[in-house]
Amino acid sequence: MARVILPQHLRTLARVNGEVTLSIAGPVTVDSVLDTLEGQYPMLRGTIRDHTTKRRRPFIRFFACEQDVSHEPTDTPLPTAVASGAEPLLIVGAMAGG
Amino acid sequence: MSTIRLLVGTKKGAFILTSDGRRKQWTVDGPHFGGWEIYHLKGSPADPDRIYASQTSSWFGQVIQRSDDGGRTWNPPGTKPEDLMGPDGMPKGESNMFLYDTSEKTGQPLTTHQHYDGTQRPWEFKRVWHLEPSLTDPDTVYAGVEDAAIFKSTDGGKTWKELAGLRSAKGQLWQPGAGGMCLHTILLNTGQPDRMFVAISAAGSFRSDDAGQTWRPTNKGLTSKYELPDPDADVGHCVHCIAMHPSRQNTLFMQKHWDVLRSDNGGESWQEISGDLPSDFGFPIAVHAHEPNTIYVVPIKSDSEHYPPEGKLRVYRSKVGGNEWEALTKGRADERLASTRLLREHPARCDGGRSTRPLRHLLRYHRRAGLWFC
Numbered sequence: 032m033a034r035v036i037l038p039q040h041l042r043t044l045a046r047v048n049g050e051v052t053l054s055i056a057g058p059v060t061v062d063s064v065l066d067t068l069e070g071q072y073p074m075l076r077g078t079i080r081d082h083t084t085k086r087r088r089p090f091i092r093f094f095a096c097e098q099d100v101s102h103e104p105t106d107t108p109l110p111t112a113v114a115s116g117a118e119p120l121l122i123v124g125a126m127a128g129g
Numbered sequence: 130m131s132t133i134r135l136l137v138g139t140k141k142g143a144f145i146l147t148s149d150g151r152r153k154q155w156t157v158d159g160p161h162f163g164g165w166e167i168y169h170l171k172g173s174p175a176d177p178d179r180i181y182a183s184q185t186s187s188w189f190g191q192v193i194q195r196s197d198d199g200g201r202t203w204n205p206p207g208t209k210p211e212d213l214m215g216p217d218g219m220p221k222g223e224s225n226m227f228l229y230d231t232s233e234k235t236g237q238p239l240t241t242h243q244h245y246d247g248t249q250r251p252w253e254f255k256r257v258w259h260l261e262p263s264l265t266d267p268d269t270v271y272a273g274v275e276d277a278a279i280f281k282s283t284d285g286g287k288t289w290k291e292l293a294g295l296r297s298a299k300g301q302l303w304q305p306g307a308g309g310m311c312l313h314t315i316l317l318n319t320g321q322p323d324r325m326f327v328a329i330s331a332a333g334s335f336r337s338d339d340a341g342q343t344w345r346p347t348n349k350g351l352t353s354k355y356e357l358p359d360p361d362a363d364v365g366h367c368v369h370c371i372a373m374h375p376s377r378q379n380t381l382f383m384q385k386h387w388d389v390l391r392s393d394n395g396g397e398s399w400q401e402i403s404g405d406l407p408s409d410f411g412f413p414i415a416v417h418a419h420e421p422n423t424i425y426v427v428p429i430k431s432d433s434e435h436y437p438p439e440g441k442l443r444v445y446r447s448k449v450g451g452n453e454w455e456a457l458t459k460g461r462a463d464e465r466l467a468s469t470r471l472l473r474e475h476p477a478r479c480d481g482g483r484s485t486r487p488l489r490h491l492l493r494y495h496r497r498a499g500l501w502f503c
Contacts, residue, residue: 040164040189044205074208078189082226090188124188 033059033109034119035068041079041122045072050119059114061093061105079122094121134199136180138167143182145200161203162194169260176267181286183257183272191256193225193272193286207287227254227272227280230293239296242276243304252276252296261315264322271341273312277303277329279341292341295327299346299364306331306367306386314371320378326396328368334383336396347396351385369412374421382424382451384414389426391451402451407438422450 035051042048053067062085069076080087085105087093092101095113112118135146135155142160161167162184170182182194182203195206205225229252230236241249255275263269268285278296280289295312303310314328323340326347333348351366359365367386374380383390383399387410390399403409408428417423424447430438437443445454 038188040186044189044192074192074205076208077191077225083228088188088190127187 032116033064033067033113034116035064036119036121037075038122038124040124041075044074044078047072052116059109060107061100061103061109061120064109064120065105090125090127092123092125094123134172134177136170136172136200138170138182140166143167143170143184158200161200165192168256168258171260171262173262173267173270174264175262179262179267179285181260181262181270183260185256191225191227191254193257193260195286206285227257227274227278227289228291229254229278229296230291236291236293239293239300242296242300242310243302245304249301252278255309258311258313259315261317264317264319271315271317271325273315273327275309275311276305277310277312277332279312279315279327281341292337294337294341294343295335298335298344300332302362302364303329303332304365313369316371316373316381318373318375318378320375324378324395326371326373326381328371328383330369331365331367333364333366334368334371334381334396347392348399349397350392350399350401351383351390352388353386356386370414372414372416372424374416377421380421380450382414382416384411384426386410386432389414389451402447404447404452404454406445406454420448423448424451426454 033053033055035053037045037047037051045051051068051072053064053071055063055067057063065079076082078088079091087101087105092099094100096110096118100107100109108114109120110118113120131150133148133150133152137144137146139160142163142165144157144159144161146155146157148155162182165184165186168183168185170180173179173181178197178199180196180200182196184192184194192205194203196203231240241251244250253276257272257274259273261271261273269281269283270286272280272282272289274280279292281292282289308330310329310331312327312329314326316326318324323338325337325341326334328334333346333351335344336347337344346363348363348366351368352360353362353366354360356367357365368383369386370384372382379393379395381392381396383392388401389403389406389409389411391402392399406426406428408430410429410431411426412429413427415425417425426445428438428443428445429435443456443458446457447454
């Protein structure tokens, strides 16, 4: 069971409070987390990564165990603590602009 | 007494203002989508309870929202599981997805447009600037987007298909202006259901006579001296807004980057009607709801100084279809308000329907939560 913390606007869009828990089959990676997340909350499609290219939107960052994993290949297994649900995957709106 | 509903999009969310026919007291409902930029929202003339909204964010991209109860509740159309699944259990489409048509049949051969440096760039979707619901069918709605193109949905915004013929109208010569290469205006008319007009910043105005399948530039008479290598070119003119009264299907009004213009032959040619305006630079233009020869503009000092002449925000009205203008000052909120940012919009959009009267004269103030009506 993986845990995901969404930025406020995406929590509002998905109509969830607090963090989201996901049952993920197979390796827990950014790809598999987002595939499962978007399957469970289809309104989030296109808000975190591009609809078709699946590339991360420029002002979105991923943090796992206090590490920025935004630039890791998205099929890289996330840390064990995230895969086990001990730690959440943070999806963060980057500080940008004024 | 009739009621009035005003749909307001701001950089901080959407608001729904309602009043009775006297328009003295207003109820403000909102913000909806707090913290999201709302580029446009518009009600269906066929069903006033159906409202479409374009919600956008640099962080999270484009979201189309739809209300079926007059704005009390909202949902992104097409995001229910049954909307997304085909009969074979595979995904069949997604809301908020605007894919340019690259198909052999309708999307070729155009694949690029001109960039600032003269090179060709691929079309890249950024956001929806304008939503224009059909005049007769609540489930049909058009979207004007950046990079400039027009899309159509016939299922209430669940899925979108580009009307790619527009980009065939010399699209390879279009290039972005400072505000982006956006399709910001779509005009429909009940009298001629197959005729449509659109306007695109730094490209011009365009007309279709076959419900959006094919298009041609309608920019004869526009002159953009010092802005284009050929000031009378077919395309490339920075049209900021066009407007039309429903009762006069061949009469159009235009606020260009510089110049206010009028066409009386369905866009075949244009004549300048700037007349005695203090400046003919501006963004919005609107036609009175009931007086087809009464038009409104908001002059801005210049393209390099985006504030009203003398720092005084004023709507100018012509009751004779242009050339002779008068400043409207009664009830103005703050004459000293020099830093004003105006929507690249009509001052108001008509929001027709059973319980609403057409709406007029909305201005959005920068750094000030004030509204002014005339």
